Amino acid sequence: MSNAMTSHDCNKVVLKMYLALDGELSTTEMQEFLFELDRCSCCFRSFEQEKAFRTFLVNKIERRCMPENALQKLRDTLGMPNIARI
Amino acid sequence: METPEISPEEKIRRDALFQREFVPHMDTLYNFGFHLTYNEVDAQDLVQETLLKAYRFIHSYQEGTNAKAWLFRILKNAFINEYRKRARQPDPIDYEEVVHYQDREDASYSGYVDLRQEIFQGLMGDEVTIALNHLPVDFRTVVLLCDIEGFTYEEIASIMDVPIGTVRSRLHRARNMLKEELKTYAASQGFKENR
Numbered sequence A: 001m002s003n004a005m006t007s008h009d010c011n012k013v014v015l016k017m018y019l020a021l022d023g024e025l026s027t028t029e030m031q032e033f034l035f036e037l038d039r040c041s042c043c044f045r046s047f048e049q050e051k052a053f054r055t056f057l058v059n060k061i062e063r064r065c066m067p068e069n070a071l072q073k074l075r076d077t078l079g080m081p082n083i084a085r086i
Numbered sequence B: 001m002e003t004p005e006i007s008p009e010e011k012i013r014r015d016a017l018f019q020r021e022f023v024p025h026m027d028t029l030y031n032f033g034f035h036l037t038y039n040e041v042d043a044q045d046l047v048q049e050t051l052l053k054a055y056r057f058i059h060s061y062q063e064g065t066n067a068k069a070w071l072f073r074i075l076k077n078a079f080i081n082e083y084r085k086r087a088r089q090p091d092p093i094d095y096e097e098v099v100h101y102q103d104r105e106d107a108s109y110s111g112y113v114d115l116r117q118e119i120f121q122g123l124m125g126d127e128v129t130i131a132l133n134h135l136p137v138d139f140r141t142v143v144l145l146c147d148i149e150g151f152t153y154e155e156i157a158s159i160m161d162v163p164i165g166t167v168r169s170r171l172h173r174a175r176n177m178l179k180e181e182l183k184t185y186a187a188s189q190g191f192k193e194n195r
């Protein structure tokens, strides 16, 4: 898992994986990260799993909207009858 | 609510600004408040308090400011204050306490919790909400802000008043805790890890 120039460290790649999925890598860092994924099927597998987990989480977490009566209370308190949900 | 003397034109300008910049975030604020408290009335109160406060300080608001992050910060602080007030005796959740038990970035990065797709795809939404609910509130907050609201680490750091490194380590830790809990649910449902 290494070439003459650089060695592949799975732990470091996994660390980068979180940053990559959170959109916290620069373009260059992202390219380096993707290059590392091509070099190691373990890292690639971890990446795919983590990505699927994130999607799963986002889809399953319950989302609620402000109830209409609470919105009305806000309109009344602020004296702004026209406040409208967008 | 009492507002210092302002002209009718200024009132119209402020109301329009409020509708344009703050109201669009109302539902996500409510959702955040709901996941912090798991109580609809408390969540409604938090949103009211947040938006009233934002309106009160609207004269200081500059267009182009990150309104969403500002509102989330106000709501988070309102939540902490409310819990401090309530937490006379045994704290149900102590927002600050949780902070100490891990914050060293390096130490918290140990380990990748492997949660295979076969495991979590059998889970329903309810279990995820319950698992999230079980996380200490600091950890739940980072997951909500990052995964649900899509805030950057930098924004989360300014919403939560912690360094970016802490955001990163808490997120890592929180997701691992979630995975562990979801694995336990899956196991209790009789899911066997084969392989």
Ligand SMILES: [Zn+2]
Pocket (backbone or CB within 6 Å): A008, A009, A010, A011, A013, A040, A041, A042, A043, A044
């Ligand atoms: Zn690797």
